Amino acid sequence: MILSKISHFGFVLIFGLVLLVLAVLPFFVDLYYQTFLIELFVWVLFAISFDLIFGYTGLLSFGQALFFGLGSYTVTIFVRKFGFNTELSLFLSIVIPILFAWFVGYFSVKLTGIHFAIITIIFAMIGNIIGETWTSFTGGSDGLTFSPPPFRLGLLSVDMMDIKSNYYFVLAIVAISYLFLRRIVQSPLGKVFISIRENEERVQLIGYNVQRYKLVAFIIAGGLSGLAGGLYSLTLKYAGASYLHWSVSGHAVVYTVVGGMGTLIGPALGAGIIMSLEHYLIDILQTTDLVAGIVLVFMILVAPKGLVGYIQSMLKKGETSA
Amino acid sequence: MISNLAVAILNGIVWGLMMALIALGLNMICGLLYIINMAHGALYMLGAVVAWYLIELTGNFWIALIIAPLCVGVIGILMEKGLLRTIEDKPIMTIICTFGVMLAVQELVLIVFGGSPRRIDAPITYCFPLFQLQYPLMRVVIAAISGLVMAGLWFFLRKAKYGLWMRAVVQDREMAVAIGIPVTKVYMWTFALGSALAAFSGVLAATIVSVEFMMGREVLIMAFIIVIVGGMGNLEGSVLAAIMISLIQGVGSLFVPPSIAMVFALAFMILVLLIRPQGLFGE
Amino acid sequence: MPETNEIILELKEVNKSFGGLLAVNKVNLSLNKGELRALIGPNGAGKTTLLNLINGIFPVSGGQIFFKGKEITNLSPHRISHIGIARTLQITSLFSGSTVYENIWIAVQSRKRIYNPLVHASKRKDVKDKTEYMLELIGLKEKAQTVSSELSYGDQRILEIGVALSTEPELLLLDEPTAGLSTEESVILVKKVQGMIAGKTIILVEHDMGVVMGLAERITVLNYGEIIAEGTPQEIKDNEEVRKIYLGT
Numbered sequence: 001m002i003l004s005k006i007s008h009f010g011f012v013l014i015f016g017l018v019l020l021v022l023a024v025l026p027f028f029v030d031l032y033y034q035t036f037l038i039e040l041f042v043w044v045l046f047a048i049s050f051d052l053i054f055g056y057t058g059l060l061s062f063g064q065a066l067f068f069g070l071g072s073y074t075v076t077i078f079v080r081k082f083g084f085n086t087e088l089s090l091f092l093s094i095v096i097p098i099l100f101a102w103f104v105g106y107f108s109v110k111l112t113g114i115h116f117a118i119i120t121i122i123f124a125m126i127g128n129i130i131g132e133t134w135t136s137f138t139g140g141s142d143g144l145t146f147s148p149p150p151f152r153l154g155l156l157s158v159d160m161m162d163i164k165s166n167y168y169f170v171l172a173i174v175a176i177s178y179l180f181l182r183r184i185v186q187s188p189l190g191k192v193f194i195s196i197r198e199n200e201e202r203v204q205l206i207g208y209n210v211q212r213y214k215l216v217a218f219i220i221a222g223g224l225s226g227l228a229g230g231l232y233s234l235t236l237k238y239a240g241a242s243y244l245h246w247s248v249s250g251h252a253v254v255y256t257v258v259g260g261m262g263t264l265i266g267p268a269l270g271a272g273i274i275m276s277l278e279h280y281l282i283d284i285l286q287t288t289d290l291v292a293g294i295v296l297v298f299m300i301l302v303a304p305k306g307l308v309g310y311i312q313s314m315l316k317k318g319e320t321s322a
Numbered sequence: 323m324i325s326n327l328a329v330a331i332l333n334g335i336v337w338g339l340m341m342a343l344i345a346l347g348l349n350m351i352c353g354l355l356y357i358i359n360m361a362h363g364a365l366y367m368l369g370a371v372v373a374w375y376l377i378e379l380t381g382n383f384w385i386a387l388i389i390a391p392l393c394v395g396v397i398g399i400l401m402e403k404g405l406l407r408t409i410e411d412k413p414i415m416t417i418i419c420t421f422g423v424m425l426a427v428q429e430l431v432l433i434v435f436g437g438s439p440r441r442i443d444a445p446i447t448y449c450f451p452l453f454q455l456q457y458p459l460m461r462v463v464i465a466a467i468s469g470l471v472m473a474g475l476w477f478f479l480r481k482a483k484y485g486l487w488m489r490a491v492v493q494d495r496e497m498a499v500a501i502g503i504p505v506t507k508v509y510m511w512t513f514a515l516g517s518a519l520a521a522f523s524g525v526l527a528a529t530i531v532s533v534e535f536m537m538g539r540e541v542l543i544m545a546f547i548i549v550i551v552g553g554m555g556n557l558e559g560s561v562l563a564a565i566m567i568s569l570i571q572g573v574g575s576l577f578v579p580p581s582i583a584m585v586f587a588l589a590f591m592i593l594v595l596l597i598r599p600q601g602l603f604g605e
Numbered sequence: 606m607p608e609t610n611e612i613i614l615e616l617k618e619v620n621k622s623f624g625g626l627l628a629v630n631k632v633n634l635s636l637n638k639g640e641l642r643a644l645i646g647p648n649g650a651g652k653t654t655l656l657n658l659i660n661g662i663f664p665v666s667g668g669q670i671f672f673k674g675k676e677i678t679n680l681s682p683h684r685i686s687h688i689g690i691a692r693t694l695q696i697t698s699l700f701s702g703s704t705v706y707e708n709i710w711i712a713v714q715s716r717k718r719i720y721n722p723l724v725h726a727s728k729r730k731d732v733k734d735k736t737e738y739m740l741e742l743i744g745l746k747e748k749a750q751t752v753s754s755e756l757s758y759g760d761q762r763i764l765e766i767g768v769a770l771s772t773e774p775e776l777l778l779l780d781e782p783t784a785g786l787s788t789e790e791s792v793i794l795v796k797k798v799q800g801m802i803a804g805k806t807i808i809l810v811e812h813d814m815g816v817v818m819g820l821a822e823r824i825t826v827l828n829y830g831e832i833i834a835e836g837t838p839q840e841i842k843d844n845e846e847v848r849k850i851y852l853g854t
Contacts, residue, residue: 114417119595122588122591125584133582180723183725186725188722188724191711195703205660208715288429290430296425297422297426300409
């Protein structure tokens with residue numbers, strides 16, 4: 001009881017500290033670095049949404065790129081082609097992927113394991129092909145650029161063209177999303193997700209409609225992936241068909257596994273580490289996937305619970321031996 | 323019109339047989355080792371790339387056709403022995419691990435080989451008349467070679483010592499261990515064989531499509547689709563599914579834009595997965 | 606609990622085949638409320654399959670199953686759980702990464718309907734109280750924070766029964782609860798469990814004849830998917846055919 005109060009307090013403390021550091025950072029680093037950080041925040045969001053379905057619920061989906069791409073295109077197309085304002089477009093970048101996730105998920109959760117993974121890839125492939133060929137609408141592989149007007153909510157107005165404002169905007173949304181997800185995984189609903197991952201048969205036997213819960217997880221993850229895509233496009237002022245390719249989902253897999261699946265903080269950490277590594281190495285090696293691939297293989301073999309899991313087990317060992 | 327149809331059908335069969343080789347390799351690895359090999363497309367690509375280098379070196383396609391798969395087979399052995407052995411019983415881990423290998427290998431090839439697609443010249447350039455068009459003999463040769471390899475594989479699995487061992491391990495692993503079959507060696511050679519098959523197909527494919535570091539990505543997914551539609555563990559099913567899917571795609575492309583044909587093919591896959599996840603020909 | 610005359614479970618001409626194999630053959634069974642019925646038979650007789658059919662894990666190939674007068678044939682397992690039937694499995698099936706507390710919690714939670722996803726799970730006092738009650742009942746309160754995979758095998762079997770009980774069933778299907786336990790451990794388990802299952806209707810699949818004879822009010826004997834005998838423990842003991850099958854057990 002006391003332990004959980006301490007860990008809760010500990011979380012608040014650490015989260016607050018991290019937020020503080022990130023909030024202050026723009027005064028000390030240049031715009032290029034700020035843009036990098038914004039991208040990092042977006043991928044953190046994508047990674048933690050993946051963690052919900054994979055780390056917590058045990059669903060390995062390589063198709064999350066579909067929702068990321070959808071969110072990204074929603075914002076871009078609604079602003080550029082339909083003249084919607086940024087607020088509504090960003091909101092839709094959550095809603096439309098949710099609708100698609102409902103559809104895709106409804107069918108996909110009837111399957112498990114590799115079949116589930118494959119069907120999610122197939123849906124993503126369909127999205128990718130449509131994105132690449134419906135060039136009049138999506139701009140194909142060249143994609144679409146656009147200039148989003150300021151985001152307005154009540155008295156708040158965020159100029160999306162100003163990198164610093166953009167930075168705080170994305171940071172705030174991602175932070176709120178993180179807290180939202182954290183609350184979900186700690187709620188009774190989250191407990192069901194975790195149980196599904198641990199023993200799907202037993203969960204069903206004690207009365208839970210497993211498919212329905214998987215679908216809920218899938219929809220939440222889809223919505224948040226869409227939000228990530230929307231934020232990504234708002235930042236880069238661009239959406240492209242490549243965002244819909246299933247290999248984009250691979251990034252989420254790498255960050256989550258490396259950081260530690262089923263922890264939320266793990267994928268965030270994983271995204272941070274891998275992206276920073278790639279950022280610094282790209283000048284030397286001109287490569288990103290090589291690092292990601294090697295680290296992934298290494299982690300799976302040596303520390304399958306990821307960095308966070310490794311640290312947790314070290315702490316446990318310290319506890320028992322003390 | 324008839325010429326186009328004939329070409330499409332022939333292409334469908336040729337490509338189907340090549341995809342069958344890849345799918346067979348994947349199926350063996352999946353069916354025997356329960357490893358979901360996400361790197362399989364990369365192995366196919368490596369076959370083409372290694373062949374390209376060998377041809378630069380020796381100028382001879384046929385040497386490359388033999389040696390490149392052997393090289394990739396060795397890589398397969400290294401993968402199985404070095405990386406996968408400890409996690410072989412955990413499918414989710416193997417998916418992720420082989421996915422990492424795929425990323426790393428693709429990028430490595432990008433660095434060494436470069437990003438620009440290159441071509442291998444087919445050793446046979448003769449074209450024979452097919453109705454109103456000319457059809458490259460090389461493709462027929464490819465189909466024949468693929469067919470021969472598949473026949474060879476069939477015999478291997480039914481007559482050769484290792485082949486029989488492989489089938490025994492698939493049927494009943496514990497019994498196989500009990501009667502003294504060196505199961506770990508069988509795993510190793512199966513992975514090697516599966517990798518070599520993918521690479522072999524890659525070399526053949528290099529005469530038709532361009533060689534580049536990304537060429538394995540779509541092939542990987544098609545291979546998985548074929549294995550699942552045909553039924554995991556069902557080798558004959560993979561061959562049938564490969565030819566069927568390629569034909570549908572090829573002939574379909576005559577009537578609708580290829581991307582739409584692909585979308586329909588994918589939608590069809592989804593239906594198969596939902597209605598008969600054990601595959602059209604699986605039990 | 607004294608057996609009543611109210612029929613709670615009824616199986617009518619239930620069949621199950623897997624491909625060519627007939628696993629359950631024209632089984633007719635009537636279970637009274639409060640009864641503890643043992644289901645015995647040699648390996649492969651179809652006992653677990655029969656439970657799977659009642660439970661909804663397998664669809665029947667023929668016949669009907671009624672629970673409290675309503676047909677439940679082929680309903681999905683989670684619906685059957687809510688109708689009031691719980692199940693333990695022959696091979697322990699728990700949430701291996703979770704603690705004992707969490708295992709019971711999730712089972713207790715299954716009976717509550719509203720999940721506000723923004724409420725911390727620990728704030729559900731109703732679930733918490735019932736969980737602690739169940740832990741007390743099954744005698745695992747001191748081990749509540751132990752990860753279930755680290756429990757002794759016997760404790761795991763008890764936890765599994767506890768998890769099933771936490772879903773407030775009226776009918777409990779126990780599939781070889783003493784499987785894998787030594788005779789002493791079986792005795793201990795039975796002692797612990799007897800208090801827990803009081804008042805429930807039970808179908809007990811068991812191989813351990815000592816346990817069966819000690820607990821059962823009525824016994825149904827299955828062989829090759831068919832019921833070959835049914836009666837009180839004494840009647841079954843005296844039954845020639847049963848003796849033949851068990852070769853003097």
